Amino acid sequence: MAENLPSPGEQVVIAKPALQSVFKALDSAGYTLIAPVLRNEAIIYDEVSSVDELPIGWTAETGPGHYRLEQRGDESFFGFPAGPSTWKGYLYPSRLKLFSVSKNGGGYQTVPNQDVSPSYAFIGVRACELAAIAIQDRVFIEGPFQDPHYEARREKAFILAVNCTEPGETCFCASMGAGPRCTQAFDLALTELRDAFVIEIGSPLGARMLLDVEWSFAGALELGRADQKITDAENQMGRTLDTSDLPGLLYDNLEHPRWDDVAERCLSCTNCTLVCPTCFCSDMKDISDLTGANTERVRVWDSCFNPDFSYVHGGHLRPNIRARYRQWLTHKLASWIDQFGTSGCVGCGRCITWCPVGIDLTEEIAAIRDEA
Amino acid sequence: MATKQSTLQHIPTISLDPMLPHWAAIAKIQDETPGVATYALEFQDLAFRTAYSFLPGQFNMLYLPGIGEVAISISSDPETPHELLHTIRVAGNVTQAIERLKVGDQIGVRGPYGSAWPVEVARGEDLIFVAGGIGLAPLRPAIYHVIRHRAEYGKITILAGARSPEDMLYHDEFDAWREHDIEVIPTVDRADESWQGRVGVVPMLFYSLRPDPRNTTVFTCGPEIMMRFVAYEAMARRIPTERVFVSLERNMKCAVGFCGHCQYGPTFLCKEGPVLSFAQIEPFYNVEEF
Numbered sequence: 001m002a003e004n005l006p007s008p009g010e011q012v013v014i015a016k017p018a019l020q021s022v023f024k025a026l027d028s029a030g031y032t033l034i035a036p037v038l039r040n041e042a043i044i045y046d047e048v049s050s051v052d053e054l055p056i057g058w059t060a061e062t063g064p065g066h067y068r069l070e071q072r073g074d075e076s077f078f079g080f081p082a083g084p085s086t087w088k089g090y091l092y093p094s095r096l097k098l099f100s101v102s103k104n105g106g107g108y109q110t111v112p113n114q115d116v117s118p119s120y121a122f123i124g125v126r127a128c129e130l131a132a133i134a135i136q137d138r139v140f141i142e143g144p145f146q147d148p149h150y151e152a153r154r155e156k157a158f159i160l161a162v163n164c165t166e167p168g169e170t171c172f173c174a175s176m177g178a179g180p181r182c183t184q185a186f187d188l189a190l191t192e193l194r195d196a197f198v199i200e201i202g203s204p205l206g207a208r209m210l211l212d213v214e215w216s217f218a219g220a221l222e223l224g225r226a227d228q229k230i231t232d233a234e235n236q237m238g239r240t241l242d243t244s245d246l247p248g249l250l251y252d253n254l255e256h257p258r259w260d261d262v263a264e265r266c267l268s269c270t271n272c273t274l275v276c277p278t279c280f281c282s283d284m285k286d287i288s289d290l291t292g293a294n295t296e297r298v299r300v301w302d303s304c305f306n307p308d309f310s311y312v313h314g315g316h317l318r319p320n321i322r323a324r325y326r327q328w329l330t331h332k333l334a335s336w337i338d339q340f341g342t343s344g345c346v347g348c349g350r351c352i353t354w355c356p357v358g359i360d361l362t363e364e365i366a367a368i369r370d371e372a
Numbered sequence: 373m374a375t376k377q378s379t380l381q382h383i384p385t386i387s388l389d390p391m392l393p394h395w396a397a398i399a400k401i402q403d404e405t406p407g408v409a410t411y412a413l414e415f416q417d418l419a420f421r422t423a424y425s426f427l428p429g430q431f432n433m434l435y436l437p438g439i440g441e442v443a444i445s446i447s448s449d450p451e452t453p454h455e456l457l458h459t460i461r462v463a464g465n466v467t468q469a470i471e472r473l474k475v476g477d478q479i480g481v482r483g484p485y486g487s488a489w490p491v492e493v494a495r496g497e498d499l500i501f502v503a504g505g506i507g508l509a510p511l512r513p514a515i516y517h518v519i520r521h522r523a524e525y526g527k528i529t530i531l532a533g534a535r536s537p538e539d540m541l542y543h544d545e546f547d548a549w550r551e552h553d554i555e556v557i558p559t560v561d562r563a564d565e566s567w568q569g570r571v572g573v574v575p576m577l578f579y580s581l582r583p584d585p586r587n588t589t590v591f592t593c594g595p596e597i598m599m600r601f602v603a604y605e606a607m608a609r610r611i612p613t614e615r616v617f618v619s620l621e622r623n624m625k626c627a628v629g630f631c632g633h634c635q636y637g638p639t640f641l642c643k644e645g646p647v648l649s650f651a652q653i654e655p656f657y658n659v660e661e662f
Contacts, residue, residue, distance in 0.1 A: 338638030
């Protein structure tokens with residue numbers, strides 16, 4: 001049977017309903033499937049068991065500070081741009097117990113968090129999101145220290161990627177070199193055609209999920225159509241960002257008047273950092289019971305837009321929104337490159353869409369570039 | 373010369389999870405100046421205590437359950453790591469809680485973290501230590517190092533500033549340091565009748581020095597405004613900014629580069645810092661709220 005499976009690098013075609021068999025195979029393999037679903041008037045990621053739960057026939061209209069669901073008028077499974085959810089919410093949960101500690105005589109006893117980390121199958125990971133995961137890998141795994149919680153979840157994760165054919169109004173992954181074609185590591189990558197999926201095999205594990213699926217090798221016609229769809233997507237980006245020497249541009253313009261301008265608009269609400277698939281800042285909190293004898297140390301997401309973020313004894317180092325927005329954008333597009341050898345932005349556009357006042361970083365960069 | 377970076381890294385022998393503390397008992401508490409005390413810590417795990425070592429200028433994260441964690445520089449001799457000292461000034465929640473502890477109480481410790489004073493690359497050179505207030509604490513391990521290896525260094529000068537005579541940290545050690553051919557020049561912002569030394573801010577002490585710019589390294593730790601003027605005084609004497617080292621302080625939560633709090637432009641102060649050359653930070657040092 002195994003010799004009947006395609007090999008990594010090969011491309012096959014399956015009928016759309018056959019995706020359910022892939023879901024079943026993942027479920028049998030012990031994965032918790034996380035996929036796009038319709039919830040609270042948005043397309044978010046949540047646990048699913050059936051392809052029927054996918055937002056089939058739906059899309060979303062996006063813009064600065066704007067997101068509205070719309071019927072597509074067709075039966076597309078993945079015909080929508082990225083919503084507010086990110087895979088980071090699963091690999092790097094917004095709240096995670098690190099350990100608990102109890103008073104033990106005159107001292108303390110520490111009990112590490114030894115919960116078995118979940119095995120996720122991520123369904124519908126876009127190229128920009130693959131790039132974002134690779135960026136967080138550099139932060140949590142590839143540095144001098146490793147976060148064991150992220151590492152365990154990441155190593156177990158199965159990735160069913162989707163080549164993006166529906167970029168939104170706020171998308172600019174092509175500018176960031178992050179999409180729309182999936183080039184980073186995945187187990188399977190789909191391209192959605194009208195009545196079939198073209199599937200690129202990324203790993204032997206991915207191939208095994210096709211065991212109960214009727215597939216055939218993709219022909220020139222299907223490959224041509226899939227390729228055309230991705231190329232079209234590349235040309236339909238709602239936004240562009242000129243990335244030439246962004247570190248130089250930002251480091252040379254730390255006192256640019258545009259920072260005052262954006263500070264007038266920015267609410268410092270932290271939305272952009274929460275929806276960003278790469279933002280990784282966190283805080284640690286101690287939660288004690290009423291006796292004070294038992295404490296849980298918990299890691300929670302933090303944001304450089306929180307005033308307390310920069311607190312040292314004596315005060316906040318970035319009391320003004322101007323400095324906080326500058327920190328965020330300069331980190332994202334400039335110092336991230338110094339720190340991790342890659343930009344911190346993948347061009348997914350979430351920070352533009354989910355900014356309540358519609359601040360658009362591509363516009364801010366263009367303004368700084370024009371008046372630099 | 374540009375290769376003289378403070379990138380000496382010393383990664384601790386860590387347990388699987390870098391966020392887990394190691395418990396240490398307070399072996400001794402020594403009052404220093406008002407609001408400042410030095411705590412001797414002894415790891416409970418004998419194997420960890422034996423394996424533990426640190427470089428001068430590195431820091432530990434000190435943790436009190438239910439209160440929180442704080443980054444504190446190690447202030448003891450790196451060649452006797454089992455006598456682990458932290459000199460702590462009461463400044464926030466955690467340090468206030470530490471002040472209430474007694475000998476025998478336990479503290480969680482993670483570390484050592486961060487970059488070190490580049491005592492090895494400064495070998496053969498004249499050294500000027502410039503400290504402001506509690507800033508002498510992170511410098512003391514480097515001072516102990518150069519005393520132990522006195523012959524390997526040229527002229528050594530320590531400029532130590534404090535607000536008032538009673539705030540002068542480690543003043544009872546100054547004479548012992550002087551016995552090793554080290555010039556120690558204390559100065560205070562406000563003197564009293566007992567004070568025999570200089571009065572004025574620390575950077576002004578540079579006016580009495582004649583450093584050889586080709587052969588002098590400066591290590592400074594204190595308030596940022598003080599370090600800025602120390603760097604300017606050094607530059608005015610043509611000491612290259614690559615050989616002026618500062619120790620910076622920012623909010624630190626994780627100390628391992630995960631939490632993002634201690635970023636200073638391209639650097640994480642918990643990893644590439646806290647000790648950096650002035651050349652590394654110069655582009656950002658005058659940017660307000662950076």
